Amino acid sequence: MWLYGRPFNAFDRWTRHKRGRTFVPTMLGAYVVPPMPALPPQLLPNPGLDDPAAWSVAGGWSLAGAGATHSLGTGQYSKMTALGLTIPTEATDLVMTFEIITQTSANFTLGARAQLVGNGSNTGAWNGLHIRGGDTQPSTRMQVSYLRNRTPSQNTLLIESGNQWAGTIRNVQLYDVSASRHKPTVILIIKAQSNGEGFGLEVADPIKDGWHPDIWMCPPNSYGSGLYGAKALTLSVAQEPLVHSLNPGHRVGPAMSMARQIVALTKGAVRVVIVPVSRSGTGLLGADAPWNPDTTATGDLRRYPIMVSTYQAALSQIENHVGTIGVWAGNEADLNKADWQAQLPAAFRNMVSRTRADLAVPDLPELILGPAEYSGAGYALLAQMQATFDADSGHANAIPGVKYLPGPQGPGHNNAGDAVHWTTEANRIRGDNAGQWAYLIGRARGWWK
CATH class of the missing domain: 3.40.50.1110 (SGNH hydrolase)
Structure with a gap:
């Protein structure tokens, strides 16, 4: 052969x-997933969302137990800010993941996603395990937001959602994936x-x-x-x-x-x-x-x-x-x-x-x-x-x-x-x-x- x-x-x-x-x-x-190399260290001080002191919530967001719930609202975006976060100075590429455990209204253009303050090139750089449009199934979904072109001064991470998405997320994780680029x-x-x-x-x-x-x-x-x-x-x-x-x-x-x-x-x-x-x-x-x-x-x-x-x-x-x-x-x-x-x-x-x-x-x-x-x-x-x-x-x-x-x-x-x-x-x-x-x-x- x-x-x-x-x-x-x-x-x-x-x-x-x-x-x-x-x-x-x-x-x-x-199909069985092969043994994959371990993920890099998780960066968020409180990924479980069960500590109100670790997150600043505004607009349609609220914390309850180990989850964060977003309700429909009239504003364009509601933001939830991670507090006490330290991002490595040299980090240029970040990935944030979280589980969507319920959805009562789905509009993905304005859905939940990650953003670094002051970096407009990150807007829209997100991805999720969804079918196109109208997916309001309550089953767990994993959302993956990729943040590119970070500069050393950008240390404020937001989870934002538009006024047409409602649901609950949990288990937020943040990873520095910059090493893979090289x-x-x-x-x-x-x-x-x-x-x-x-x-x-x-x-x-x-x-x-x-x-x-x-x-x-x-x-x-x-x-x-x-x-x-x-x-x-x-x-x-x-x-x-x-x-x-x-x-x-x-x-x-x-x-x-x-x-x-x-x-x-x-x-x-x-x-x-x-x-x-x-x-x-x-x-x-x-x-x-x-x-x-x-x-x-x-x-x-x-x-x-x-x-x-x-x-x-x-x-x-x-x-x-x-x-x-x-x-x-x-x-x-x-x-x-x-x-x-x-x-x-x-x-x-x-x-x-x-x-x-x-x-x-x-x-x-x-x-x-x-x-x-x-x-x-x-x-x-x-x-x-x-x-x-x-x-x-x-x-x-x-x-x-x-x-x-x-x-x-x-x-x-x-x-x-x-x-x-x-x-x-x-x-x-x-x-x-x-x-x-x-x-x-x-x-x-x-x-x-």
């Missing part, structure tokens, strides 16, 4: 010789269509889909006045749901679990930056196809040019870039072309070649995350076709540096009544598997030990 520059069998022998061990990627039967960094470009973005039926889970200081993102566009932490072409700490386009699906895809495995297997030695640029229903075949490198499509459908510019934006903000991996999860939209089987091999080869040239990464490894092949005959044929692109396939369609990864095997891994989309659990599993392969790629190339 070929693995990016050397036969896999030889590589396997090399790892045993050099390290006394070998690593073989394994597809999980059920780590060796690998970029994952998550591209193609809905199975790259994720269209399972479940919303994100605070445990299975949680944030980590070593997983960041650079979205192609903002969304909802900073909703979901998406600031166009700007690095920020990643959290589900990732924003891939102007028409996001707001669900869990494979990207975060892939990044999580890389961080876990490298024991926190690297940072992962996700460039999320997938969009539902976007194909490769045809002059106006969004993923055609020479597409005539316009606006948000120009996915290939958007991918290139977003990657370049991410790269310009990384001080220690060690490598890039492309991740393709698509071509389902191309099945409506009568001659797709004749067109796809050359079109895919051309896209891989152009991507390597346009990103200036001539040996860019490309992982193909296969379709839900058990959901219909067309998708099984697509899976068979994509497998021939694998560098080890022995087929005339084989492309050096390309690896095909099927998803979980057997029926039941696509949404009920939906032949196209993987379930939320399947997305986590296929991302986890891709992360294991990415780890091997990076190790073979010397990106990490």
Whole structure:
């Protein structure tokens, strides 16, 4: 089996010789979060909200027990200030998290979020585990607010809420994640269509889909006045749901679990930056196809040019870039072309070649995350076709540096009544598997030990 520059069998022998061990990627039967590096120290003197002397509340906020409740009001913002807080002088990047245990009214543009006094660039830099609009479910949600560009004089932290959000929060935590910005960094470009973005039926889970200081993102566009932490072409700490386009699906895809495995297997030695640029229903075949490198499509459908510019934006903000991996999860939209089987091999080869040239990464490894092949005959044929692109396939369609990864095997891994989309659990599993392969790629190339 070929693995990016050397036969896999030889590589396997090399790892045993050099390290006394070998690593073989394994597809999980059920998703389990891998052992992650510990979070940095928590900074708030009273994260439990049970000490009125540790918080100054105003407007619609009130403290009760171990929680803080915000009521609907007439003012634009209500603010709650953390008292006695000391932030390290050198800290530039902070993350605040809290649990939302009840919501009686939800408007996320004016929802609860963190802000540093005097730093307008922090406004809108927040993210939460929510579906789009009207989510008033009482179940626990984890809110993640990322604060960027802090200066040494900024030591006042606020939790603010607009007058259209009502609910109760608890367990506030504040972390300095600045060290992650300086780590060796690998970029994952998550591209193609809905199975790259994720269209399972479940919303994100605070445990299975949680944030980590070593997983960041650079979205192609903002969304909802900073909703979901998406600031166009700007690095920020990643959290589900990732924003891939102007028409996001707001669900869990494979990207975060892939990044999580890389961080876990490298024991926190690297940072992962996700460039999320997938969009539902976007194909490769045809002059106006969004993923055609020479597409005539316009606006948000120009996915290939958007991918290139977003990657370049991410790269310009990384001080220690060690490598890039492309991740393709698509071509389902191309099945409506009568001659797709004749067109796809050359079109895919051309896209891989152009991507390597346009990103200036001539040996860019490309992982193909296969379709839900058990959901219909067309998708099984697509899976068979994509497998021939694998560098080890022995087929005339084989492309050096390309690896095909099927998803979980057997029926039941696509949404009920939906032949196209993987379930939320399947997305986590296929991302986890891709992360294991990415780890091997990076190790073979010397990106990490």
